[in-house]
Amino acid sequence: MPKKFKLFLIVLGTAAISASLSSFAVWRYLSQHNASLASASDPLVADFSLLDSSGRHHQLYDYKNAKAVVLFSYDINCPSTQNSLTQLNKLQQKYASQDIEFLLLNSGFRTTRVELQAQSAESGNAIPILEDPTQLVLEDLAVARSGEAIVVDTSSWQIRYRGPVIGSQNEPGSEQYLQSVLDAVLSKQRPQFPVGEGDGCFIEFEDKQGLRNVSYTNEIVPLLREKCMSCHRVGGIAPWSMDDHSTVKAWSTQMHKAVMNNRMPPWGADSSIGIFEDDRSLSVAQKRTLVHWIKAGAPKIEKADPLGETLDLQTEEWLWGEPDLVIDIPQQKIPESGVVPYRWVRIPTPMESDTWISAVHLKPSNPSAMHHGFVFIDYPKARKKDQPSWLEGLNGFFTAYVPGVNPLQFPKNSGQLIPKGATLVFQLHYVTSGTPQSDSSKLALYFHKTPPPREYVMASASNMNIRIPAHAPEHEEIAEATFSEPVELHVLYPHMHYRGKRFEYQAVFPDGHSEKLLSVPKYNIHWQSFYSFEKPMLLPAGTKIHVDAAFDNSSENPVNPDPTQEVVWGLKSRDEMLVGYLMYTRERIEAAKE
Numbered sequence: 001m002p003k004k005f006k007l008f009l010i011v012l013g014t015a016a017i018s019a020s021l022s023s024f025a026v027w028r029y030l031s032q033h034n035a036s037l038a039s040a041s042d043p044l045v046a047d048f049s050l051l052d053s054s055g056r057h058h059q060l061y062d063y064k065n066a067k068a069v070v071l072f073s074y075d076i077n078c079p080s081t082q083n084s085l086t087q088l089n090k091l092q093q094k095y096a097s098q099d100i101e102f103l104l105l106n107s108g109f110r111t112t113r114v115e116l117q118a119q120s121a122e123s124g125n126a127i128p129i130l131e132d133p134t135q136l137v138l139e140d141l142a143v144a145r146s147g148e149a150i151v152v153d154t155s156s157w158q159i160r161y162r163g164p165v166i167g168s169q170n171e172p173g174s175e176q177y178l179q180s181v182l183d184a185v186l187s188k189q190r191p192q193f194p195v196g197e198g199d200g201c202f203i204e205f206e207d208k209q210g211l212r213n214v215s216y217t218n219e220i221v222p223l224l225r226e227k228c229m230s231c232h233r234v235g236g237i238a239p240w241s242m243d244d245h246s247t248v249k250a251w252s253t254q255m256h257k258a259v260m261n262n263r264m265p266p267w268g269a270d271s272s273i274g275i276f277e278d279d280r281s282l283s284v285a286q287k288r289t290l291v292h293w294i295k296a297g298a299p300k301i302e303k304a305d306p307l308g309e310t311l312d313l314q315t316e317e318w319l320w321g322e323p324d325l326v327i328d329i330p331q332q333k334i335p336e337s338g339v340v341p342y343r344w345v346r347i348p349t350p351m352e353s354d355t356w357i358s359a360v361h362l363k364p365s366n367p368s369a370m371h372h373g374f375v376f377i378d379y380p381k382a383r384k385k386d387q388p389s390w391l392e393g394l395n396g397f398f399t400a401y402v403p404g405v406n407p408l409q410f411p412k413n414s415g416q417l418i419p420k421g422a423t424l425v426f427q428l429h430y431v432t433s434g435t436p437q438s439d440s441s442k443l444a445l446y447f448h449k450t451p452p453p454r455e456y457v458m459a460s461a462s463n464m465n466i467r468i469p470a471h472a473p474e475h476e477e478i479a480e481a482t483f484s485e486p487v488e489l490h491v492l493y494p495h496m497h498y499r500g501k502r503f504e505y506q507a508v509f510p511d512g513h514s515e516k517l518l519s520v521p522k523y524n525i526h527w528q529s530f531y532s533f534e535k536p537m538l539l540p541a542g543t544k545i546h547v548d549a550a551f552d553n554s555s556e557n558p559v560n561p562d563p564t565q566e567v568v569w570g571l572k573s574r575d576e577m578l579v580g581y582l583m584y585t586r587e588r589i590e591a592a593k594e
Contacts, residue, residue: 043159045152048137049262049522050105052128053116055270057502057521058103059261062556064154068182069101072165073138074129075108075146076119078201084147084165085125091179092127100182104129107138109206109284113272134287135205136260148198149178151185160185164199207288214293216245216300221307223286224248227265237367237403244308249298256294259287266527268520277532278406319407320359323444325350327424334369334430334437342571343428346378349418356415356448360399361407366439371429371573373401375443380421388458392427392571394579396458399443402528411490411536414454414585418445454488454585461505461547461580468499468567468576473554477578479547489537491583492518493530497576498559499551499567500525505580510542517545525559525573536585547580 047061063069072088075081085104092102106116106129116129132138141150151161165178214220224232224242231238242248248255258264259282267281282290293299329345349355364370375398379387389395398416399407410416430439461481468475494503500523508514518531555563561574569576 043142045150045157045159046140046260047157047257048140048260050130050132050137051270051521052103052130053106053113053120054128055113055272055519055521056128058128058130059522061157063101065099065556066101066154067099067186068095068151069103069154070127070178070182071103071105071130071150072127073143073146073148073198073200073203074104074106075201075203076106076111076115077108078146081147081198081200082123084200085123085127087165087178089124089126091182094179095182098186102127105132105137106130107132107135107143107203109133109135109204133284134291135207136288136291138203139205140260143198143203145198145200145202147200149181151181166199207292213301214289214296215302216293217302217304217306219289220248220293223282223290224307227280227282227286242307245298245300245305248307249300252294252298256291259291262522266524266529268522268524268527268529269531270519270521273516273519274531275534277534280529318361318363318444320361320409320446323361324447325445327443327445329426329428329441329443331438331440332428332430334366334439335432336434336436337432340430340432343426343430345426345428347424347426349422349424351418351420353420355418355420355445356451357410357418357445358415358448358452359407359409359446360416361444362399362401362441363407363444364401364439364441366437367403369430369433369437369439370401370403370441371431372403373429373441374427375399376425376427377416377418378423378425379419382421383419386419394462394464395460396581396583398424401441403526405528405530408491408530408532408583410456411454411488411585413452414456415448415452416456451588453588455588456583456585457487459582459584461545461582463547463578464569466551466567466569466576466578468551468553470564470566471554473552473556474501475551475553477549477551479549479578479580480544481580481582482544483539483541483584485541485586487539487584487586489517489533489539489582489584491530491532491581493528493581493583494518494520494523494547494549495528495577495579495581496523496525496549496551497573498525498561499553499557499576501550501552501557503550503580504548506546506548507537507539508544508546510540514546530583539584545580545582547578549578549580551576 045060047059049057049059051057070088070091072084074085088102104127113131116131119125120129147164148162149165150159152158153160161181229242230236232240232242234241234243240247240251255264265280265282267279269276269279269281271281327347329347332343334340362373362375364373374393376390377387377398390397424443428441459481461479463477463479466477492505494505496503503520503523505517506514507517517537551567553560553563553567557563567576
């Protein structure tokens, strides 16, 4: 059987031509190269990752198994593109059974998500609209105006055709223009149509395609320090250190790919929902600046290299200064291969009285070997009734180490209690790397001098009854939890395993109205994050937290251990979890009496 011809038709939003090609140059190049069939000179399309107007994630190369995908350069404010949109929706229905996907790419930097959703509802559009707020994807595709379709062969990611969806109104059969192109390409025939740009409105670029010179010293170095160097430094968890300009330049191609795919900096939250502290993501302006600098060759005009002079970040052993108490965990030996069972270590606390904790930091000596670590407090027998119901982490934990997650100070005027005579219980999960390893973790504790007025508490909206069918690409599950008292919600921490695909929190208030709190459109088990609100959410008693999650148990999930098996709840990474952690403060009961 011959290999099926795979292609991708890109329906783009308003776009401008790249800095290196003018609109006329692109038209002339494509006119001279009728790109319906493979040619070594056909342009390549780089991978990219974008959210659509409903907040769902799309990545170009995820469509590698599609026979065709249709994207269309789309502008809701351009009337001439509406006829093409109507035709596209008809074609979507016609080709649905032939594995042809249709996507729109919007580039209007002034167009909001709400406006895109409203236009789709009004017009009956069923095709997802991808948001391109930086307009970098449009630049890479060299699109000058709306109304342009691009066909990309997914076996090579080369452009085979670009042009309008509908031909001239005076042309017989103009309504079947794109349909004829698709039929011809799918049957490996050369489409008998002229090649050119779209027939819509010219695209306005906010950044004028980055033609200005980007300053390495004044723009790039501060950006790298703020967003990258907490990991990319000597002793950091990243595989390479941003020591100087030459190193960064050598890695700049990989940086470009990672930024366009939203893999780096690691931050999963949809920026349109909620405002969080320690947001590692690049702003629209920062992303444009970094990518334009890289595409210009990562230049450094200045003689001095301030990056090379930068002192290592966080070189101190502890984030918040000298702890009041450091507990050493016995050294753990990790074998060179195999699955390492959870290690459980119990260490009695040395405090001679009840102690309120203001901050805690679990720090492995070998971060590459530790998959995660949880710490729980086991109360003495006389006070068991007051002990939090940890359930091995399901309902919370005292503290945790997860790669990519910074330790948290408890909110101001709050803390957690370690009663006299308590025992610290450590759950340590290690992974093998091909060589024997060891780890000697430490736990740093910071004390309140007097009991704080508020207690820091952790709970969860969880579902232990999840059942994920074999081969299911998008299996949805829910979880809920209700607050019985008024609280201040500070932190959200979504947790799933390898099949986790997306995660969303929503608060449903006693009066019936609801509010989205967090959306993680592309969950990544390797980069889990605490999402700390910039301002805590004040939730009245009776507020329900509703969690929606989706799992990908298909072979298309690159980290799926086994797509042929149904998956249920379990502690092992090969099992699954659905836990929406909720970290909040409430008035300390004793404080009301004091």
